[in-house]
Amino acid sequence: MSLSNSQKKYLRGLTHHIDPVVMVADKGLSENVMAEIEQALEHHELIKVKLRGEREDRKAWIQQIAEATGAELVHQIGQVACYYRRNPKKPKVALPA
Template identity: 35%
Template sequence: MLSGKQKRYLRGLAHSLQPIFQVGKGGTNDQLIRHISEALERRELIKVSVLNNNLDDPREIAEELAAGAGAELVQLIGRTIILYKESTEYKQIELP
């Protein structure tokens, strides 16, 4: 579980990132979650955008992706999700 200070730090780092995954009208599936897990192992911090043609609640999508990938939900702004998971092999981010 991340503290408020850690989340604030990660939000600052994520500000300049571009979303690398998009959740469309098909919603989430096992393959998307697997790709997100692999990306989190390499990058530790990623953005995911929920497209406008997806009618599901972005909060539910964010929680499902975080739970499936074993990651922490850092922030949800509108339809943009920020996820963090500490990498075992490629650790780059030192949390305060």
């Protein structure tokens, strides 16, 4: 799944009003953290993740989350990254064409 620029722009607008649902801290991407991210993506489709660590660590974590979950990185600013993965059974976010 790949999002167009207009779809990413639309999703970025939606992320302004949501709070981070998962926080990645010193211990990095443990199995429990990845399970929480998976569950949040299934339930919400569009999530915000707070990444507390060094810049290189955050960059690696952002990439790992996208690869492991199959979610699309909507955008990343500082210590916050936003991901979108459509729920095939119960879609909640209607994307523009």
